[in-house]
Amino acid sequence: MQKKLFLLDAMALIYRAYYGLIRSPRITSAGKNTSAQFGFTTTLIDIINKEKPTHLAVCFDTHAPTERHTDFTDYKANRQEAPEDLLQSLPDIKRIIEAFNIPVVELDGYEADDIIGTVAWQAADAGYEVYMVTPDKDYGQLLIHDHVYIYKPPFMGNKEEILDAKKICEKWDIQRVEQVIDILGLMGDAVDNIPGIKGVGEKTAAKLLKEYDTLENVLANADNITGALGEKIRAGKEDAIMSKKLATIITKVPVEFHEENYRLKDWNKPVLTEVFVELEFKTLGKRVLGDSFNAFHAAPEAQQTDLFGAVVDTKKSDISRKTESTVAAQSSLFGDDTSTGLVAEKNINNTDHDYQLVQTDEEIANLVSYLSEQAEICFDTETTHIDANEAELVGLSFSCRPGEGFYVPCPADRAATMAILQKFKDLFASPTMKWIGQNIKYDLLVLKWYGFEIAGELFDTMLAHYVIEPEGRRSMDLLSAQYLQYEPVHIDELIGKKGKNQGTMREVEVEKAKDYAAEDADITLQLKNIFVPLLKEKAVERVFSEAENPLVKVLTDMEFEGVKVDVGFLNDYSVELEREAKIFENNVYEQAGVRFNLASPKQLGEVLFEKLKLDPKAKKTKTGQYATGEDVLSKLAHQHKIVDDILGFRQLTKLKSTYVDALPLMINSKTGRVHTSYAQAVAVTGRLSSNNPNLQNIPIRSDRGKEIRKAFVPRDSNHILVSADYSQIELRIVAAISGDPNMCEAFRQGKDIHTATAAKVYGIPESEVTKEQRYKAKSVNFGIIYGQGAFGLADNLGIARSEAKEIIDNYKKEFTGITKYMDDIVNFCKDKGYVETILGRKRWLKDIYSSNFTVRGYAERNAVNSPIQGTAADMIKLAMIKIHHEMKSQKLQSRMILQVHDELVFDAVKEEVDILKPLILNCMKAALPLPNEVPVEAEVGIGDNWLVAH
DNA sequence: CGCTTCACG
DNA sequence: ACGTACGTGAAGCGC
Numbered sequence: 016m017q018k019k020l021f022l023l024d025a026m027a028l029i030y031r032a033y034y035g036l037i038r039s040p041r042i043t044s045a046g047k048n049t050s051a052q053f054g055f056t057t058t059l060i061d062i063i064n065k066e067k068p069t070h071l072a073v074c075f076d077t078h079a080p081t082e083r084h085t086d087f088t089d090y091k092a093n094r095q096e097a098p099e100d101l102l103q104s105l106p107d108i109k110r111i112i113e114a115f116n117i118p119v120v121e122l123d124g125y126e127a128d129d130i131i132g133t134v135a136w137q138a139a140d141a142g143y144e145v146y147m148v149t150p151d152k153d154y155g156q157l158l159i160h161d162h163v164y165i166y167k168p169p170f171m172g173n174k175e176e177i178l179d180a181k182k183i184c185e186k187w188d189i190q191r192v193e194q195v196i197d198i199l200g201l202m203g204d205a206v207d208n209i210p211g212i213k214g215v216g217e218k219t220a221a222k223l224l225k226e227y228d229t230l231e232n233v234l235a236n237a238d239n240i241t242g243a244l245g246e247k248i249r250a251g252k253e254d255a256i257m258s259k260k261l262a263t264i265i266t267k268v269p270v271e272f273h274e275e276n277y278r279l280k281d282w283n284k285p286v287l288t289e290v291f292v293e294l295e296f297k298t299l300g301k302r303v304l305g306d307s308f309n310a311f312h313a314a315p316e317a318q319q320t321d322l323f324g325a326v327v328d329t330k331k332s333d334i335s336r337k338t339e340s341t342v343a344a345q346s347s348l349f350g351d352d353t354s355t356g357l358v359a360e361k362n363i364n365n366t367d368h369d370y371q372l373v374q375t376d377e378e379i380a381n382l383v384s385y386l387s388e389q390a391e392i393c394f395d396t397e398t399t400h401i402d403a404n405e406a407e408l409v410g411l412s413f414s415c416r417p418g419e420g421f422y423v424p425c426p427a428d429r430a431a432t433m434a435i436l437q438k439f440k441d442l443f444a445s446p447t448m449k450w451i452g453q454n455i456k457y458d459l460l461v462l463k464w465y466g467f468e469i470a471g472e473l474f475d476t477m478l479a480h481y482v483i484e485p486e487g488r489r490s491m492d493l494l495s496a497q498y499l500q501y502e503p504v505h506i507d508e509l510i511g512k513k514g515k516n517q518g519t520m521r522e523v524e525v526e527k528a529k530d531y532a533a534e535d536a537d538i539t540l541q542l543k544n545i546f547v548p549l550l551k552e553k554a555v556e557r558v559f560s561e562a563e564n565p566l567v568k569v570l571t572d573m574e575f576e577g578v579k580v581d582v583g584f585l586n587d588y589s590v591e592l593e594r595e596a597k598i599f600e601n602n603v604y605e606q607a608g609v610r611f612n613l614a615s616p617k618q619l620g621e622v623l624f625e626k627l628k629l630d631p632k633a634k635k636t637k638t639g640q641y642a643t644g645e646d647v648l649s650k651l652a653h654q655h656k657i658v659d660d661i662l663g664f665r666q667l668t669k670l671k672s673t674y675v676d677a678l679p680l681m682i683n684s685k686t687g688r689v690h691t692s693y694a695q696a697v698a699v700t701g702r703l704s705s706n707n708p709n710l711q712n713i714p715i716r717s718d719r720g721k722e723i724r725k726a727f728v729p730r731d732s733n734h735i736l737v738s739a740d741y742s743q744i745e746l747r748i749v750a751a752i753s754g755d756p757n758m759c760e761a762f763r764q765g766k767d768i769h770t771a772t773a774a775k776v777y778g779i780p781e782s783e784v785t786k787e788q789r790y791k792a793k794s795v796n797f798g799i800i801y802g803q804g805a806f807g808l809a810d811n812l813g814i815a816r817s818e819a820k821e822i823i824d825n826y827k828k829e830f831t832g833i834t835k836y837m838d839d840i841v842n843f844c845k846d847k848g849y850v851e852t853i854l855g856r857k858r859w860l861k862d863i864y865s866s867n868f869t870v871r872g873y874a875e876r877n878a879v880n881s882p883i884q885g886t887a888a889d890m891i892k893l894a895m896i897k898i899h900h901e902m903k904s905q906k907l908q909s910r911m912i913l914q915v916h917d918e919l920v921f922d923a924v925k926e927e928v929d930i931l932k933p934l935i936l937n938c939m940k941a942a943l944p945l946p947n948e949v950p951v952e953a954e955v956g957i958g959d960n961w962l963v964a965h
Numbered sequence: 966c967g968c969t970t971c972a973c974g
Numbered sequence: 975a976c977g978t979a980c981g982t983g984a985a986g987c988g989c
Contacts, residue, residue, distance in 0.1 A: 030975095031975065034975070035975070035976090150975070170975075170976080612986095612987080614985095614986060614987075615986080615987055615988080616986095616987075617987075617988075618987090668985095668986095669985080672984090672985060672986080673983095673984060673985060677984080677985085694982095694983095697982080698981060698982060699981080700980080700981060700982095702981065702982075703982095704981085704982050704983070705982085705983080706982095706983060706984085707983095708983090708984085709982080709983045709984065711982075711983085712982080712983070712984085797979085797980095798979065799979095800979085800980070801979035801980040801981095802979065802980075803978085803979045803980090804978060804979085805978090806977080806978045807978055807979050808979090810978085810979095811979080868976075868977085869976070869977065869978090872977085872978080876979070876980070877980075879980090880979085880980045880981080881980085881981095883980090884980065884981065888981095916981090916982095
């Protein structure tokens with residue numbers, strides 16, 4: 016077995032753990048700060064568990080001065096005294112290390128990096144793979160020795176990282192690891208008070224080494240270096256030489272690597288338990304010590320608030336007692352876990368169901384008559400395609416009580432299938448029958464292609480789950496496993512895995528199809544029985560019954576309708592884009608001096624930053640590639656003319672491949688129209704999303720892009736497109752729910768909100784607001800919605816951080832209500848565990864309690880943004896339902912065809928436009944009145960294509 | 966299949 | 975020491 020030695024730089028890890036949690040430290044009930052102990056211990060345990068070292072040692076610095084101090088009195092002179100509670104952590108940490116039976120290595124006169132370097136090289140010579148565990152980049156120099164690596168432990172949401180010589184060179188932008196000490200000598204190190212050359216930082220140092228290879232050679236050539244840089248180097252020669260010496264890790268420390276001494280041994284569990292109890296490491300103790308920890312751990316865990324117990328519904332509902340007990344089991348364990356005691360009582364297994372095949376006319380007649388006596392029917396369709404617009408019916412399944420299932424096969428012959436459906440016609444048309452389904456929009460759409468519509472109320476279990484647990488995944492298999500403790504037959508077992516050999520339900524023998532299909536209906540019904548009380552417990556019934564559930568039929572109709580696309584126009588435009596893209600592409604190759612795949616970010620990065628030597632400004636992607644996104648490239652535009660050609664190429668090929676060439680291929684052969692599909696249970700905030708194709712991201716911002724909107728046209732010359740959109744809806748919602756007096760008043764007076772904002776922020780009359788100021792104010796207004804800080808605003812507007820900060824500070828002063836809202840909503844979330852919209856749509860943000868700054872920050876921004884984005888989503892959904900209802904009851908022939916978050920598009924009969932316009936606007940404005948008398952405004956336009964109408 | 970980029974609100 | 979503005983879907987690259 017390969018021997019793996021891990022050497023931990025204790026003080027560096029301790030400092031990092033302590034300061035990493037400085038904003039929300041771990042404090043014991045006695046008030047002791049245990050951040051350092053905790054952080055160090057988790058790092059140690061994670062390494063042992065994950066990396067499985069065979070050998071391990073922990074290295075400390077001692078208080079004794081080192082050679083570096085005696086040679087250079089300023090060394091580490093500006094370092095602050097370590098905080099009291101950090102120093103107090105050291106004895107605990109040493110006890111823990113001792114209890115793990117791990118050796119501590121320290122030696123007066125040497126720092127931990129010297130010891131680690133010496134031992135690392137000795138061990139590597141002895142055939143070990145050596146990992147130096149430290150966040151300190153100076154260790155890179157030790158990687159000149161083979162089989163020695165740096166192990167950066169995970170921190171603040173970053174994954175652990177193993178650095179080898181190549182990665183070190185990439186990080187520093189140098190050619191050889193030997194140059195690490197040269198770069199450190201040139202740039203110095205502020206933390207250790209190593210001076211380096213004044214005015215030379217990381218970038219300049221790397222540039223100098225690229226040209227002169229070593230620090231000594233840089234200094235030797237100092238006279239050849241012109242300008243201010245040359246002067247700085249000439250002035251800093253001595254500092255540089257000394258700095259290099261200080262930065263060089265000593266690898267000849269009088270320590271010896273003893274294999275047996277460093278070998279990992281058993282832990283002293285009683286001592287570990289004692290320390291963990293003392294430090295109140297409850298979860299960690301349980302994790303690593305298991306039951307032996309619980310036995311010692313006499314003090315009870317802090318009582319968790321019972322999230323569900325208080326909400327137990329004593330009223331009898333229509334669910335069985337078994338189901339209730341299952342719900343109770345779910346509830347008492349925070350919804351994730353299941354109580355083993357109750358799993359035995361689960362409702363489905365392979366024996367206690369009765370699934371029947373229903374085929375003959377008589378059988379079907381009996382089924383129909385049975386179903387028509389029921390109050391609710393759970394049903395499901397089996398088809399040949401995942402895309403409902405292409406799907407043919409293969410069978411229908413029904414279930415009205417747990418364990419029951421009927422399956423009606425439908426033959427390949429369309430007329431025969433129609434004949435079967437005819438027998439269900441009255442049932443479908445019954446206004447009182449209630450229909451339960453999982454993603455029932457799909458089934459409605461399939462039926463609609465056969466000319467059948469369901470009249471009664473719906474209950475979609477997928478949507479119920481969506482409002483109960485918006486972030487969760489909700490395939491039926493998962494829901495069944497989670498809520499029914501039952502794993503249904505998987506579709507792959509019938510038709511094979513995804514791929515070219517995948518069959519369709521049509522080829523599955525009818526007995527198997529029956530078991531699968533009937534089970535789906537059965538499970539869906541049981542899920543409904545579980546979700547009904549859950550909707551109540553979580554208090555999300557309103558958004559479910561007023562918005563999500565009634566929206567299903569609206570979306571079904573919209574998807575069925577589709578939109579007409581002018582293919583001739585797109586084909587012409589494709590040719591033009593192709594021609595222009597070619598020109599850009601050739602310009603790029605000419606300027607680069609090579610031909611390469613311009614569509615490959617990897618190749619492009621290499622050409623730009625290695626061949627053409629543009630300055631990448633240290634921007635790298637997480638996989639270590641050069642970032643070449645639009646934001647990065649725009650900032651490089653002044654460095655090289657090639658950048659504009661790259662951006663031009665990117666824009667044109669994007670438009671061509673994603674829209675102009677793709678849309679005609681998505682046209683449905685039966686209708687000649689494009690039918691998008693709206694995902695109603697995907698976006699966690701409550702928005703819809705659109706796919707196959709996505710019609711919610713059709714270009715509008717660029718001139719070349721917006722041309723594409725001309726391809727979206729009315730169905731014929733009797734029709735015209737009508738587009739209506741909300742005006743500044745999210746900002747109005749911010750104003751209304753924050754109650755900020757200035758912003759509410761601006762909206763009530765019908766002002767231009769960005770101009771009004773600019774006037775406040777800059778303290779000038781609105782009439783004097785410049786375009787520039789309005790533009791900046793607009794950016795702040797949007798940034799606020801997302802929880803943006805000064806850094807982001809500066810980046811976005813290309814202004815100094817200081818200016819951004821000033822603007823934000825002014826904004827907060829003028830709009831105190833908004834600042835208060837942002838604080839209040841975060842506190843609300845920390846109190847309740849969720850945030851919610853006006854309609855009561857909730858989003859649970861468990862990361863709001865995270866001690867990790869980055870993770871918690873993300874949750875806090877979500878807490879601010881979700882109620883805003885979600886309320887806007889609620890509002891337009893209510894408007895869609897109202898409009899759909901009105902159009903139907905007024906028997907209008909116009910059709911709602913698209914929704915783009917704050918916009919609705921209609922394929923309108925020309926004669927109906929005068930009725931339609933006010934109908935739409937009234938419904939949109941009145942859909943969800945906002946508090947604080949903030950008015951809701953909407954605008955409507957018409958035209959012979961989407962670009963004109965919008 | 967994950968990553969990067971880019972289109973929208 | 976670290977990262978920095980929310981929510982989506984699709985295309986193309988490269989492993």
